[in-house]
Amino acid sequence: MYERTDSEIEAIQELLSPHFGTGFEPDEVANSEQIIIQQVLEYVGSRFTRMKYILGLALDFAIVAQRLSNVDDSAKELREQLTIEELFKRYQVVTERGEQQANTLTLKFAQSTQVGIRRIEESIVQFFHSLNRSKYPSAYVYNTGQWQKFQDLLILCFRLSESGRFQLCQKLIDFGLERLQKNIFVTRESLRVRLFPEIINNYPRSDPDENGGLVFQAIACGYFKADRPHLSFVVDKVRTGSSRQRRFGDIDCYYGLDLEISIEVKDCHISLKNLKQQLGSFQKQVTGNQILGVAFVLSINSEARSLLSDDGIIPFAQDELIRSVRIWDWQKQDAAVHEMLHYLAHVEQNPSAVARLLAFIGDRDPEHNSLTYYQS
Structure with missing residues (x-):
């Protein structure tokens, strides 16, 4: 029956x-x-x-x-x-x-x-x-x-x-x-956890064992690598001068020999008061070398946004990031999570930062495949 x-x-x-x-x-x-x-x-x-x-x-x-x-x-x-x-x-x-x-x-x-x-x-x-x-x-x-x-x-x-x-x-x-055989390929029995938005919104970005700005730079790497998988990235640890790698921004994205996008990451609010201090050098690099520049920032006011846009730099704040990621499919946002882990483990080479993020992932999605590497 x-x-x-x-x-x-x-x-x-x-x-x-x-x-x-x-x-x-x-x-x-x-x-x-x-x-x-x-x-x-x-x-x-x-x-x-x-x-x-x-x-x-x-x-x-x-x-x-x-x-x-x-x-x-x-x-x-x-x-x-x-x-x-x-x-x-x-x-x-x-x-x-x-x-x-x-x-x-x-x-x-x-x-x-x-x-x-x-x-x-x-x-x-x-x-x-x-x-x-x-x-x-x-x-x-x-x-x-x-x-x-x-x-x-x-x-x-x-x-x-x-x-x-x-x-x-x-x-x-x-x-x-x-x-009539049930078509199990059109639906899921359970909703998969969308970790990347969870990390953007709720993951604590400060920790005594991590340099300031580290998590936000990992988020930037995750976002752009998932969104531009055809590009090759040149990136180093936070607080490492870009001149050592002949980088223009914190993250330079190449297609073969061509620099397609340069991204400067700032986990802070940008206004006219701190615009020059935080992004002045990046502005010069972008305008002087005809680069497509992106200012990946926590938030930005309208005056600073207008000045950056006039210099050919695209401001990209966290609220815009959230709107963009909201329409991503699960595989794409999961690729961003894995790129974050890659950055923390193999660029920053900070095992405690990796463990902290894995603990957060394990709390939100106990079945996530990255947890193979997690030791509590």
Whole structure:
């Protein structure tokens, strides 16, 4: 017996309640009716591997019969001897819609009520797809257009009572959920932790064993390496003069021989008062060498931003960083985390800084693959 999940139970209720009513309680079904239900299940099962839409047609037929029972009391009872001729005499088949011929099944009762299978089939397609059974055929126009080939299935569904149809629908749904392979590749059971935004927002950046600005420079390396994986980086420890490596900024990003971006990192607020002190040298390098410069800063006021922009330097503050990272996919933001670890371990060569960041990662995401190296 198929074991339903909570989400499947809820989806089944949403599918059937518009037709049977919310909280419908079926009566006990007689043995003779159980035989008809079994015949339908065997009919569907024998054809399912070749034509999966047969499952939907059986549900369509049962639900159409149920909807007609809301205006025809005789359809609520078991009609064990009902023939196809009697069915079509009682419920007229609508063959035309305006000037077009109807190729799907719509039944008319008492000159007023019309019930068709097209919209029912659409809801069944949506039902199975919402539960990640993507192999259920989505061509509802084709599916419903085949109805005339299966009039022997149609009459079985119409013979059932209201309770019998409800039980049949439940069994057909379980049949589909069990045999239609769940597409596990479209969703995740659990949400993966997005560590890089967590680090930007919540990781403490000061520690007695770490130079000031170290973490923010690691964040800058992580961001730009993940965002520009085609570039090669020249970077050194914080508080190491850029002239020793013939760098223009704290992080120089090359494409082959060409310097594409130079980044100066400042974990502080930039205003007109401290602009020259913090970024004056970088401004000269950028304007004198026609470099694309980025000032990667904690925050910046409008006046300082305007002056930097006039010199061809792009100010990039933490609030802009957060907005940018928010739309990254998980793999990209995780690449930034790994680049941070690389910088701390292999550029700064500061094992305590690595351990501190790994401890933070372990607290937020105990399954993260970097924790192989963590020793508490």
